[in-house]
Amino acid sequence: MIKILMVCLGNICRSPLAEGILKSKLPSNKFIVDSAGTANYHVGSQPDRRSIAVGKKYGIDISNLKGRQFNIKDFDAFDYIYVMDESNYQNVISIARNETDKNKVKFILNEVYPNRNYDVPDPYYGGEQGFENVYKMLDEACTIIADSLV
Template sequence: MTKILMVCLGNICRSPLAEGILKSKLSNNFLVDSAGTANYHTGSQPDPRSIAVARKHGLEISHLKGRQFTANDFDTFDYIYAMDQSNYLNVIRLARNEDDRNKVEMILNLVHPNQDYDVPDPYYGGDQGFENVYQMLDEACDIIAERLS
């Protein structure tokens, strides 16, 4: 079974949205999860605005619970997608070797190769920011699903 992890800062906005989007595009032969590099929201539901934008697009993510990324995630997951440069660097700092580092990629590099564009954190913005993030992640998750299928 192929295992994919989505990582953002708090695991309540971008990464649970990415988890829900990718799960909807893959069969049950895949495990998709999400985590945050910080422990601010461990055990919390996704942000209500992430839940709302997911529902608008026919996805249910309200059952997800925030958790913090750990070095053990390198043992569990085959692919680790970071939402922005800061999260990428935080994950890489926990890498124990080159194999760990090779699992980590900026998610928007799938859409814009080698550009290292960030998925903007919509937390302090309005509802449109969550919709914009949804569209970015949906495009990236299409590419992930295509590559893995």
């Protein structure tokens, strides 16, 4: 079983959307996909209504997901850890115990733009179009991830 973790700041916008998108592209009997936030603002909360809406628009239901905070045990539990931006990357790397932990952490948009370390913008304070844009970025990256793993 291959385990993949998506990480953003609050685990209510980008990472649950990335989790839902990637789950939709991989066989559930061979892959586990989860998400977490580097902050504890929304632990136990449902994803943002706008993330739920854009997912639903494309046939992906993330309404049952609950926010949780990234923790050191995630390095042991997951094979791949995809972060949404530089801040998330720094937060995750800062608690890595060794090079093995650090080597699991990747910028998700590096799948589309190798070695560029581009950020997936946080749509939280923006409008509906920001969530649509984020969905498209994540869908492209998740397609590449799925194609490389299946």
